[in-house]
Amino acid sequence: MDVIWGVSVNEVAWGGLIAIYLFLAGIAGGAFLTASLTDLFSKRYPKVIRSGAYTAVVSIIIGLGLLVVDLGRPLSFWKLLLNVNMGSVMSIGVFIVSGFTALSVVYGYLIWSSAASQKQFNMTSANTEVTQTSVVQGLQAFRKPVAGLGVLFSIGTATYTGFLLSAVTTNNFWYTPFLGIEAIPFLPILFLVSASSTGLAATLIGAFNGGDLTAYKKVDMVLIILEMVLLFILYLSVEPIFFSGSMATLFWLGVVTVGLIVPLLLSFYGITKHKNVILPVCGMVVLGGLSLRYFVVYTGQLF
Amino acid sequence: MAKKYTMIINLAKCIGCQACTVACKFQNNVPDGKFRTKTPANELKGTYPNVSIYFVKEACQMCQKAPCVSVCPTKASYYNEDGVVLVDEDKCVGCLYCMTACPYDARFLNKETGAVDKCTFCYELKVSKGEKPACVSTCVGGALIFGDLNDPLSQASQFLAKHKGEVRKPELGTHPGVYYIYEGVVK
Numbered sequence A: 001m002d003v004i005w006g007v008s009v010n011e012v013a014w015g016g017l018i019a020i021y022l023f024l025a026g027i028a029g030g031a032f033l034t035a036s037l038t039d040l041f042s043k044r045y046p047k048v049i050r051s052g053a054y055t056a057v058v059s060i061i062i063g064l065g066l067l068v069v070d071l072g073r074p075l076s077f078w079k080l081l082l083n084v085n086m087g088s089v090m091s092i093g094v095f096i097v098s099g100f101t102a103l104s105v106v107y108g109y110l111i112w113s114s115a116a117s118q119k120q121f122n123m124t125s126a127n128t129e130v131t132q133t134s135v136v137q138g139l140q141a142f143r144k145p146v147a148g149l150g151v152l153f154s155i156g157t158a159t160y161t162g163f164l165l166s167a168v169t170t171n172n173f174w175y176t177p178f179l180g181i182e183a184i185p186f187l188p189i190l191f192l193v194s195a196s197s198t199g200l201a202a203t204l205i206g207a208f209n210g211g212d213l214t215a216y217k218k219v220d221m222v223l224i225i226l227e228m229v230l231l232f233i234l235y236l237s238v239e240p241i242f243f244s245g246s247m248a249t250l251f252w253l254g255v256v257t258v259g260l261i262v263p264l265l266l267s268f269y270g271i272t273k274h275k276n277v278i279l280p281v282c283g284m285v286v287l288g289g290l291s292l293r294y295f296v297v298y299t300g301q302l303f
Numbered sequence B: 001m002a003k004k005y006t007m008i009i010n011l012a013k014c015i016g017c018q019a020c021t022v023a024c025k026f027q028n029n030v031p032d033g034k035f036r037t038k039t040p041a042n043e044l045k046g047t048y049p050n051v052s053i054y055f056v057k058e059a060c061q062m063c064q065k066a067p068c069v070s071v072c073p074t075k076a077s078y079y080n081e082d083g084v085v086l087v088d089e090d091k092c093v094g095c096l097y098c099m100t101a102c103p104y105d106a107r108f109l110n111k112e113t114g115a116v117d118k119c120t121f122c123y124e125l126k127v128s129k130g131e132k133p134a135c136v137s138t139c140v141g142g143a144l145i146f147g148d149l150n151d152p153l154s155q156a157s158q159f160l161a162k163h164k165g166e167v168r169k170p171e172l173g174t175h176p177g178v179y180y181i182y183e184g185v186v187k
Helices: A016-041 A046-070 A089-123 A126-140 A143-166 A186-206 A214-237 A246-273 A278-302 B019-028 B067-071 B097-101 B134-138 B155-162
Strands: A181-185 B005-010 B077-079 B085-087 B144-148 B178-181
Touching (some): A016 A046, A016 A089, A016 A143, A046 A089, A046 A186, A089 A126, A089 A143, A143 A181, A143 A186, A143 A278, A186 A214, A186 A278, A214 A246, A214 A278, A246 A278, B005 B155, B019 B134, B067 B077, B067 B097, B134 B144, B144 B155
Parallel strands (some): B005 B178
Antiparallel strands (some): B005 B144, B077 B085
């Protein structure tokens, strides 16, 4: 009889898998952004490029896998490609994310093949290397255009994860506008910054022994501070109930303390004392990003 | 001429017997633990001995500007020719985006089909054959009125002309097609 006499509880339609997907899509977007921008504007960090390119491919593929598994009918996911609703953010997102996945696979292959050919160059005899490297070198001509196009698609993917939620106009939390301006939703901005920050952090974890990464550490500190400002604005923009109960713990402990304050303090310490604190800092930033997605997905549906 | 089907729920006449809940489950084979419609009790009002309570039938509100239809990535959620919001089971992939968008918690995932399920006004099984939805025809108190608002002579049109119909959560701009009459209940 609790259906009739009980207190109604808000059902959570989107759970943990969706939160992890949003997080992984953000990591993938941010990692690709890190790799491709480095590739386009600098020659000094091959390890960062490799780490970012591979992180992007792995995260987006695992993320899409989770997304498909979470469907009521996983085997009919292809219908998303055939039945298009241009008015639906998700339908548009299917094409942005598909494009991004394709580009990140191609880019990952190009990075891998160039690294592999350099290795081969050292190992094989002069006769065989000429034909092999010429094919690989021909393909390398596509590397910069793919990186450039990928920049757009990775920004698209990272912001899309925000638009997906902010498009739900009936959800008071997800629909929150930026500084009260109706036309600008809040979550795409927050998720883009968080994606860049966590994607960069994940990339640095993979490239932590790749020489002097001070420039990247500084960028990550700027992103952390930016995210703090954004979260402060969000906190003031919405009703306090969204930061209550179990969500309060997740927000203050996971998102704010582990994800932002401690890594920022550690980074300051690391930069000034020239200590290598990349792994703990980046690990915590990534955890904070995951907490943020969980927090946003759940608190928007619970209250 | 296209119809504009509506359901009017006259709360003062509802005794909370749940005949509608049960009729719906039988008619539509609704899975265990899920409901296309249910009629939970509203909060108890007043102090003894002056207490009152009323029941509010919940189901799809058949919005004219339905958030579920606009977010659906495959157009599985749609308005049919008579303005009824339906789910095309074949197109639905079960992403549940519509469930996050529906402010009335009217939808659920049907584990047997893998598609999203909800009230259809019994469109296929009853209304298209000129009958009334199962909940309406079974309602013992006569609390439910079903009809076409485009027909000024229908019972629904006549009733709404005389009584003040309210919709749930009007501030969200969903323009529901289901009306509630609060006359005679302590809100």
